[in-house]
Amino acid sequence: MKDLIWQVGEALPPLVKEPVHKVQLLKYAGASGDYNLIHTDVETARAVGLGDVIAHGMLSMGFLGQYLTTLAGPEGVRRLKVRFQAMVRLQDVLTCKGVVKELSPAEGGRQLALLEVWAENQKGEKVTAGEAEVYVPA
Amino acid sequence: MTVDRSLIGRESEPVVYEVERGAIRKFADAIGDSNPVYQRGDVAPPTFPTTFRVDIPGLSFDLKRCLHGGEEYTYARPIRAGDRITVVRRVKDIYQREGSLGLMTFYILESEGKDPDGNLVFTGRSTIIVR
Numbered sequence A: 001m002k003d004l005i006w007q008v009g010e011a012l013p014p015l016v017k018e019p020v021h022k023v024q025l026l027k028y029a030g031a032s033g034d035y036n037l038i039h040t041d042v043e044t045a046r047a048v049g050l051g052d053v054i055a056h057g058m059l060s061m062g063f064l065g066q067y068l069t070t071l072a073g074p075e076g077v078r079r080l081k082v083r084f085q086a087m088v089r090l091q092d093v094l095t096c097k098g099v100v101k102e103l104s105p106a107e108g109g110r111q112l113a114l115l116e117v118w119a120e121n122q123k124g125e126k127v128t129a130g131e132a133e134v135y136v137p138a
Numbered sequence B: 001m002t003v004d005r006s007l008i009g010r011e012s013e014p015v016v017y018e019v020e021r022g023a024i025r026k027f028a029d030a031i032g033d034s035n036p037v038y039q040r041g042d043v044a045p046p047t048f049p050t051t052f053r054v055d056i057p058g059l060s061f062d063l064k065r066c067l068h069g070g071e072e073y074t075y076a077r078p079i080r081a082g083d084r085i086t087v088v089r090r091v092k093d094i095y096q097r098e099g100s101l102g103l104m105t106f107y108i109l110e111s112e113g114k115d116p117d118g119n120l121v122f123t124g125r126s127t128i129i130v131r
Helices: A022-032 A042-047 A057-072 B021-031
Strands: A011-016 A077-084 A095-105 A111-120 A126-135 B015-018 B066-075 B084-099 B102-114 B120-130
Touching: A011 A057, A022 A057, A022 B021, A057 A077, A057 A095, A057 A111, A057 A126, A057 B021, A057 B066, A077 A111, B084 B120
Parallel strands: none
Antiparallel strands: A011 A095, A077 A126, A077 B066, A095 A111, A111 A126, B015 B084, B066 B120, B084 B102, B102 B120
């Protein structure tokens, strides 16, 4: 990534995901084993007052996982912690964002970065937010 | 609603998962992660431990009344195709809070995945909220 600067207070380049699609929720249900029908069946979603299906919270966390490995590589993620703050609906476009909060020395001469990370929707609402620790790429 | 706090400390049996390349590929495809190491199924994306669905005896949720409040994973290393991971899940805490939707019960569930030599691979911590 070109404009990636590992400095405290620095915003990291965002990752914009494709709009959330019904087929994606079906695939995620199958791949993750989360068959709660509020994510895939509109009748169930309506019966519990949701209006329409909502995305799995873990899908948005998966987007943030992708974000971290885009920044730090598949070997570079030490921790990811999120809260699911708002529902994600079909056609929502999520953007993953992050800010470097702390840098500290880690084992093996590496540097560990504490990040604030979140996924926000097209209205700028943080739907899934938390913090992460990644190793700064050498 | 009464809460059975005697479930705190309750633990699952250890369950061994053999991490398959195809399962990794399907998971990466569902997320839409095009990184070749995930598309080939060599390495599992960070949230892959969610696929390890271990039951804790005596603990079940009415899916229509529960919300996933939060999730945390820590990693000693990435999970790779061919890994054999033994997962144990336990009830760490149960408590109630008055919220905007009335009284809600919070379940904190922790999990731990180890390799065949007993080395820690990941830990997980889930917050499940029951309305």
